[in-house]
Amino acid sequence: MTESGYRVHILPGAVDAIGGVARVVVRAHRYAIVTDSNVGPLYAERARAAMTGLATEVFTIPAGEAHKTRQTWAAVTDQMLEAGFGRDSAVIALGGGVVCDLGGFVAATFMRGIPVVHVPTTLLAMLDAAIGGKTAVDTPAGKNLVGAFHQPSAVIIDPSVLSTLPADEMRAGLSEAIKHGVIADPAHFAAVAAFGAALRDHHQNPRATSAIVARSVEIKSAVVASDTRESGRRKILNFGHTIGHAVEHLSGYRVLHGEAVAIGMCLEAALAERIGVAVPGTADRVRAACEGAGLPTARPAGIEPQAIVALARGDKKGRAGRAQYALPTRIGEMAFGDRGWSAPVDDALVLETLR
Ligand SMILES: NC(=O)c1ccc[n+]([C@@H]2O[C@H](COP(=O)([O-])OP(=O)(O)OC[C@H]3O[C@@H](n4cnc5c(N)ncnc54)[C@H](O)[C@@H]3O)[C@@H](O)[C@H]2O)c1
Ligand SMILES: [Zn+2]
Known part of the structure; x- marks a missing residue:
């Protein structure tokens, strides 16, 4: 348990347990797994399968810092609205720091704020980006210039996913x-x-x-x-x-x-x-x-x-x-x-x- 009140679970194989954690810490009606175009093909299906009995959809953004933008934020929130996501939903951010920051910012702003569970998949995201509650997107003027503080409800770290990390x-x-x-x-x-x-x-x-x-x-x-x-x-x-x-x-x-x-x-x-x-x-x-x-x-x-x-x-x-x-x-x-x-x-x- 961190001092900010959320639990950080660190366990090889933890990706297969995200449903159990999400059910307990968030209790949403619908879950949006936000991931990127590299991590999605590797882990999104496994993550979705782990959300047993929970209504879950996957939203995939293009990988890379260049896509940590307001445009990507708008695309994800629009897709969630079109899919009928409401106030009683939650975000699962499955990816590196870009996905944690962008998915976290989506969660901070969607319907004025819904819960987010971070499932970081890079070493940097595990020990840095997923921890601390800072979310943001970049603008042409610089990095992380538009964002919000939004603490995650839980952080689920599966070190075994690092086997595919360059x-x-x-x-x-x-x-x-x-x-x-x-x-x-x-x-x-x-x-x-x-x-x-x-x-x-x-x-x-x-x-x-x-x-x-x-x-x-x-x-x-x-x-x-x-x-x-x-x-x-x-x-x-x-x-x-x-x-x-x-x-x-x-x-x-x-x-x-x-x-x-x-x-x-x-x-x-x-x-x-x-x-x-x-x-x-x-x-x-x-x-x-x-x-x-x-x-x-x-x-x-x-x-x-x-x-x-x-x-x-x-x-x-x-x-x-x-x-x-x-x-x-x-x-x-x-x-x-x-x-x-x-x-x-x-x-x-x-x-x-x-x-
Ligand atoms: N909020 C914070 O407190 C905080 C702290 C530090 C960094 N950050 C932000 O984090 C971002 C950098 O994060 P990053 O280094 O994780 O970059 P990233 O999210 O771009 O991930 C790096 C690359 O690895 C790929 N990838 C991720 N997990 C993988 C896996 N398991 N197997 C194979 N490929 C994988 C991604 O698709 C991407 O191509 C920056 O935008 C930075 O501003 C935020
Ligand atoms: Zn840093």
């Missing part, structure tokens, strides 16, 4: 687990680093994956519960993201979010050392963990420091035109607790670090 997507998710270790727990940091190195050498082990996901879920839920509207402590989850978001955007989204966050964490940890906030060696440890998992650690050639700094300043989390950074003091502990958990850093210092 290796680069698996690595990208691991980057957020490394982040959870840095911001809150040195033991988790070490476990994720070992897991990442093992993942690189051979195949995954659902038991080990469950353990990593479970601890990351605990960390993220605890941080979110301490700050449900992102006024303070939740900012520590932005570690690696001020620079990371800029890199992701400047690459034209060719660099995956998790890869960009790995680069961002390495550079922001170096920045923390440079300004005397972090103990020496912190950045090296972050870099070693990312490298071990096969994640990139340096600014991609062709993405200029000036462009990163300019974009970071314009980030929607920036205040008064200066980029805010959430920085570690050491592995497992974050700085600026007395200042709302983030602080502005002079562009000149960031530029030096980026070079």
Whole structure:
């Protein structure tokens, strides 16, 4: 049970149990499984079969961040209305972070809000996107600019579905687990680093994956519960993201979010050392963990420091035109607790670090 009051079920094979959970936590008359064009063919039929005795329809959106839009939101809500879904229905979001965010936003807005159960199918969605109640779509002006806070009624995590996830997507998710270790727990940091190195050498082990996901879920839920509207402590989850978001955007989204966050964490940890906030060696440890998992650690050639700094300043989390950074003091502990958990850093210092 998370502090926000919903249960997170983590169990290999859990997809086959979603009907039982949905029946207990939501008790809707009709269920809309929202999924995407990659996950649907793999798991939607199994998920629907697991909704025994419950009226369930599947709504499939095109896969990919490019479709996390108001247009897709409109298409899904229109299809639900046409199919006669009403106030007494619920959404089951079956997919990666795109489906969790979009399906969650559909649930937050349909008939002014219906329940959502998340069934995340990427590592990133399991330990990050499905947890915390943030939902959103992108607009031409940027990512996640239109959305709502809407807590799920339950989160059902089946680590065995990761067997079909492409290796680069698996690595990208691991980057957020490394982040959870840095911001809150040195033991988790070490476990994720070992897991990442093992993942690189051979195949995954659902038991080990469950353990990593479970601890990351605990960390993220605890941080979110301490700050449900992102006024303070939740900012520590932005570690690696001020620079990371800029890199992701400047690459034209060719660099995956998790890869960009790995680069961002390495550079922001170096920045923390440079300004005397972090103990020496912190950045090296972050870099070693990312490298071990096969994640990139340096600014991609062709993405200029000036462009990163300019974009970071314009980030929607920036205040008064200066980029805010959430920085570690050491592995497992974050700085600026007395200042709302983030602080502005002079562009000149960031530029030096980026070079
Ligand atoms: N709400 C939050 O708090 C939060 C947190 C982090 C990220 N996000 C959002 O999450 C999104 C990124 O999520 P993502 O990385 O999961 O991307 P994604 O949903 O696009 O999934 C990545 C790819 O993997 C495919 N896929 C998913 N599960 C699969 C499986 N089991 N087997 C085979 N293929 C599978 C998808 O179809 C897609 O092509 C971004 O939009 C980001 O903004 C939200
Ligand atoms: Zn992230």
